[in-house]
Amino acid sequence: MGIKVELSNKLKSLPPYLFVEIDRAKKEALREGKDIIDLGVGDPDRPTPRFITKALHKASLDPKTHKYALDRGLSELRVEIARWYKTRFGVKLDPDKEVLPLIGSKEGIAHIPLAFINGGDIGLVPDPCYPPYKSSIIFAGGQVHIMPLLENNHFLPDLPLIKPGILAKAKVLFLNYPNNPTAAVCDSSFFKKVVRFADEHNIIVCHDAAYSEISFDGLNVPSFLETDGAKEVGVEFHSFSKTFNMTGWRLGFVCGNQDIIAALTKVKSNIDSGVFNAIQIAGIEAMRNSDRVIADLKALYEKRRNVFVDGLNKIGWKMPKPKATFYVWAPVLGRYTSVSLAKEFLEKAGVVITPGNGFGESGEGFVRMALTVDETRLKEAVERIKRII
Numbered sequence: 171m172g173i174k175v176e177l178s179n180k181l182k183s184l185p186p187y188l189f190v191e192i193d194r195a196k197k198e199a200l201r202e203g204k205d206i207i208d209l210g211v212g213d214p215d216r217p218t219p220r221f222i223t224k225a226l227h228k229a230s231l232d233p234k235t236h237k238y239a240l241d242r243g244l245s246e247l248r249v250e251i252a253r254w255y256k257t258r259f260g261v262k263l264d265p266d267k268e269v270l271p272l273i274g275s276k277e278g279i280a281h282i283p284l285a286f287i288n289g290g291d292i293g294l295v296p297d298p299c300y301p302p303y304k305s306s307i308i309f310a311g312g313q314v315h316i317m318p319l320l321e322n323n324h325f326l327p328d329l330p331l332i333k334p335g336i337l338a339k340a341k342v343l344f345l346n347y348p349n350n351p352t353a354a355v356c357d358s359s360f361f362k363k364v365v366r367f368a369d370e371h372n373i374i375v376c377h378d379a380a381y382s383e384i385s386f387d388g389l390n391v392p393s394f395l396e397t398d399g400a401k402e403v404g405v406e407f408h409s410f411s412k413t414f415n416m417t418g419w420r421l422g423f424v425c426g427n428q429d430i431i432a433a434l435t436k437v438k439s440n441i442d443s444g445v446f447n448a449i450q451i452a453g454i455e456a457m458r459n460s461d462r463v464i465a466d467l468k469a470l471y472e473k474r475r476n477v478f479v480d481g482l483n484k485i486g487w488k489m490p491k492p493k494a495t496f497y498v499w500a501p502v503l504g505r506y507t508s509v510s511l512a513k514e515f516l517e518k519a520g521v522v523i524t525p526g527n528g529f530g531e532s533g534e535g536f537v538r539m540a541l542t543v544d545e546t547r548l549k550e551a552v553e554r555i556k557r558i559i
């Protein structure tokens with residue numbers, strides 16, 4: 171008795187999950203009671219600021235928030251997002267047509283190819299990358315074409331290398347700066363090239379700006395939409411997750427081209443029923459006080475970055491200081507692959523790091539370490555690494 175549960179071809183064709191062994195080894199070490207320093211997870215260790223949880227609590231007591239959220243989100247939130255965007259980037263957005271709240275930016279990223287991809291169409295995706303870019307294209311029935319992000323090109327894709335046959339079938343292009351996992355940033359001259367490229371080949375640009383507010387040494391990274399013509403070719407995804415330590419809340423937004431946003435709205439209206447209204451109200455409160463929160467956030471990760479990267483450079487493991495994100499992207503040491511280095515660190519030092527090839531084949535030769543533990547633990551991690559390298 172019983173059915174044979176057979177997975178769909180799409181599910182079967184997703185890129186393999188490469189962290190299985192590291193995950194298993196980490197769980198085992200924890201079970202044995204070992205003291206593990208986990209630099210593996212891209213999830214802030216600090217709590218959501220109190221004024222935001224208080225706003226949620228207050229809003230949740232109002233029965234009006236208990237109903238289905240309208241498909242385009244609260245207009246007050248969209249207005250607040252547009253105000254923040256104007257102040258932060260100097261870009262004017264129409265809150266009714268050019269801003270759409272999301273159930274976390276991952277949700278919008280996962281759904282957007284459904285609006286544009288037909289069987290056989292191609293999605294251009296950086297490699298290494300945040301995994302949902304690839305899976306969203308596969309779920310929509312498209313083919314993934316990877317654009318390697320190489321150190322000698324500052325981890326930017328080399329767009330002129332993409333062959334005409336690929337370009338003819340390409341419908342969407344995912345980009346992400348500041349970048350996870352490489353921590354690379356790009357400047358406005360790269361965005362200008364992207365706009366020209368997208369316009370010439372009729373490709374929709376989906377820029378993921380989840381780390382736009384985590385940058386160091388006084389740097390303010392640009393929005394894609396600051397570029398002339400960007401709104402004609404694309405959208406930008408933003409998230410409350412990293413900026414406000416709200417990963418579990420599920421709140422983000424997409425903004426930019428109104429036709430692209432209308433298409434995503436139509437997809438979503440068939441799948442979800444919006445973000446809990448009380449969370450949207452708390453999001454408004456977060457945005458209104460963002461200057462204070464963001465200043466503290468930058469200071470926190472900048473200090474951690476200095477302690478950790480200076481420490482590692484001092485013990486002979488050379489790597490650049492990231493200008494943004496809470497990741498350190500480091501070349502593997504001599505005889506190791508990214509996986510064997512991660513295994514060695516876990517077994518010998520009790521330090522969890524992420525092998526770069528888990529983000530795509532071009533990530534081989536690197537490991538990612540997240541600055542999501544406090545300074546004392548980062549110093550301890552440096553000490554432990556020193557003993558084994």
Ligand SMILES: *Cc1c(COP(=O)(O)O)cnc(C)c1O
Pocket residue numbers: 212273274275276277300346350378380408409410411412417420421422
């Ligand atoms: C963390 C992260 C996100 C945020 O996703 P949410 O769904 O908003 O929590 C988006 N993109 C990248 C590259 C990330 O690392």
